[in-house]
Amino acid sequence: MSVTKMQDKLAVNKYDIDNDVHILIDEDICSRCEHHRCIYACPADCYTLENEHITYSYEGCLECGSCRIACDKGSVKWILPRPGFGVCFVYG
Amino acid sequence: MVEFDAIIVGAGPAGCACAYTLAKQQLKVLLIERGKFAGSKNMWGGALYGPVLGDLSPEFLKEAPIERYVKRRILSLLSEESYFSLESAVNNESPDVPQDGAIILRAKFDRWFAEKARKAGAILANGVQVEDLLWKDGSIVGVKVGKDEIHGSVVVACDGVNSILAQKAGLKAELNPVGVKQGVKEVIKLPLETIEQRFNIQGNEGIAWEFLGKCTRGLPGGGFIYTNKDSLSVGVVVQLNALLENKVKANDLLEDFKRQPVVARLIDGGTLVEYSSHLIPTYGVSSTSRLFSDRFLITGDAAGLVLGTGLILEGANFAIASGIAAAKAIVRAKETGDFSAKALSHYQRLLEDNFVLKDFKTFKKMTHVLENPRLYSTYPDLVCSLWHKIHTNDGNPRKSVRQLLKEELKGRVSWWQLARDLIHMGGSL
Numbered sequence: 001m002s003v004t005k006m007q008d009k010l011a012v013n014k015y016d017i018d019n020d021v022h023i024l025i026d027e028d029i030c031s032r033c034e035h036h037r038c039i040y041a042c043p044a045d046c047y048t049l050e051n052e053h054i055t056y057s058y059e060g061c062l063e064c065g066s067c068r069i070a071c072d073k074g075s076v077k078w079i080l081p082r083p084g085f086g087v088c089f090v091y092g
Numbered sequence: 093m094v095e096f097d098a099i100i101v102g103a104g105p106a107g108c109a110c111a112y113t114l115a116k117q118q119l120k121v122l123l124i125e126r127g128k129f130a131g132s133k134n135m136w137g138g139a140l141y142g143p144v145l146g147d148l149s150p151e152f153l154k155e156a157p158i159e160r161y162v163k164r165r166i167l168s169l170l171s172e173e174s175y176f177s178l179e180s181a182v183n184n185e186s187p188d189v190p191q192d193g194a195i196i197l198r199a200k201f202d203r204w205f206a207e208k209a210r211k212a213g214a215i216l217a218n219g220v221q222v223e224d225l226l227w228k229d230g231s232i233v234g235v236k237v238g239k240d241e242i243h244g245s246v247v248v249a250c251d252g253v254n255s256i257l258a259q260k261a262g263l264k265a266e267l268n269p270v271g272v273k274q275g276v277k278e279v280i281k282l283p284l285e286t287i288e289q290r291f292n293i294q295g296n297e298g299i300a301w302e303f304l305g306k307c308t309r310g311l312p313g314g315g316f317i318y319t320n321k322d323s324l325s326v327g328v329v330v331q332l333n334a335l336l337e338n339k340v341k342a343n344d345l346l347e348d349f350k351r352q353p354v355v356a357r358l359i360d361g362g363t364l365v366e367y368s369s370h371l372i373p374t375y376g377v378s379s380t381s382r383l384f385s386d387r388f389l390i391t392g393d394a395a396g397l398v399l400g401t402g403l404i405l406e407g408a409n410f411a412i413a414s415g416i417a418a419a420k421a422i423v424r425a426k427e428t429g430d431f432s433a434k435a436l437s438h439y440q441r442l443l444e445d446n447f448v449l450k451d452f453k454t455f456k457k458m459t460h461v462l463e464n465p466r467l468y469s470t471y472p473d474l475v476c477s478l479w480h481k482i483h484t485n486d487g488n489p490r491k492s493v494r495q496l497l498k499e500e501l502k503g504r505v506s507w508w509q510l511a512r513d514l515i516h517m518g519g520s521l
Contacts, residue, residue: 004278008364009278009364009367012365012367035336043343045341062367065253065254065267069268069272070269070336087368088127088128089131090199091325092132
């Protein structure tokens with residue numbers, strides 16, 4: 001097996017994507033953050049640094065909760081997706 | 093208004109075991125699961141060790157969706173150039189004693205387990221999220237679901253590592269990246285025959301394989317492979333703070349791990365069918381941890397009942413045992429009508445008396461040994477290199493093992509440090 005790209009990895013998972021966002025960040029705080037720990041915390045690459053700005057997506061979230069405890073600046077607001085939504089593991 | 097004897101939040105191993113035990117005792121039980129079905133939000137390595145499942149019901153061992161039983165356990169130390177393995181196997185023809193370890197996929201197992209609780213009489217509510225505890229006069233009287241209030245004599249938090257309820261009840265502080273590991277895993281589909289050939293197993297035999305060293309670039313953690321029936325669980329577990337401090341992504345380590353020649357051959361030609369991740373609470377439970385309050389109990393991962401006894405992180409067996417213990421304490425409380433913290437403290441006493449908290453005490457030192465950074469790079473490299481050199485004949489007269497060891501240690505670790513580490517490791521056993 002060759003290296004699998006993140007988007008291809010997440011594409012095999014089953015998701016019921018909600019229109020309600022369950023991740024929020026405070027861009028002001030992020031712009032002042034020197035280490036962007038969220039990038040390394042998220043196993044699904046939901047947080048990316050583009051032109052020195054953190055952008056995020058919630059659709060591929062694996063609901064591990066790492067970003068919630070990794071962010072030490074109080075920017076990331078991660079909550080559980082609404083019931084019935086989010087990732088749905090069929091193997092686990 | 094229906095008042096439940098127990099509201100159990102989370103239909104994982106702890107919640108299902110608790111709900112099943114209570115329902116069998118004719119108590120009114122509500123088992124709430126936020127996923128579409130139990131198990132749909134859960135993942136692990138992994139294998140279930142110990143007799144807990146059979147303790148609940150001997151039939152469970154026959155009925156449970158078990159992929160394979162652990163026939164062989166392998167620990168491999170990985171370095172850049174080679175790897176060194178220790179392997180053990182049980183000699184019985186057909187390993188089906190639960191002590192050997194049952195390799196399980198959680199989406200199937202938890203769903204089956206929740207169904208068992210439902211059939212025993214518990215009300216199973218899938219796709220329902222508990223947002224908060226319901227309080228009255230400073231005491232927990234139930235849970236809040238949307239605008240609804242559900243009343244119960246006792247609430248059992250089985251809501252996993254990110255337990256919101258344990259925090260709301262004031263029994264747990266916020267998680268800290270130092271106290272948790274992040275696991276990432278791929279499920280890779282392969283034909284059953286291919287798996288049997290590559291791993292030299294047959295029938296219900298399976299393999300639990302752990303890796304230490306290069307697979308985590310020296311960060312505290314390890315890699316693993318478990319053989320499912322017709323797929324492999326391949327993953328990496330790393331201390332979360334180590335990822336953050338070293339600016340490393342767990343998935344990059346997983347990709348490294350898959351590229352290791354020993355692993356690459358095993359997964360060759362396979363198809364990725366799922367990629368998942370989870371946090372593992374490894375902060376440990378000490379004698380000062382309090383797992384109960386008035387009308388409230390915490391179990392399993394929510395209580396931090398995961399033990400690193402070595403490389404294997406055991407959690408599901410403790411989760412099930414804690415779910416059963418919680419149920420026993422609730423049955424007792426129901427008999428007297430007293431659900432106060434004092435009455436429910438029986439739960440923690442049960443955990444102290446059975447293997448759960450005893451194991452935590454026994455292996456307390458072991459968890460400190462696992463903090464030694466040399467365990468994840470220096471020693472795997474050293475062992476691999478030494479072993480390789482002992483067996484290498486390059487035409488020149490060979491050196492003694494002592495001489496080789498001396499050369500290997502040079503620049504890596506002092507004799508003094510090695511002796512200290514060995515004593516430390518030995519003392520922890």
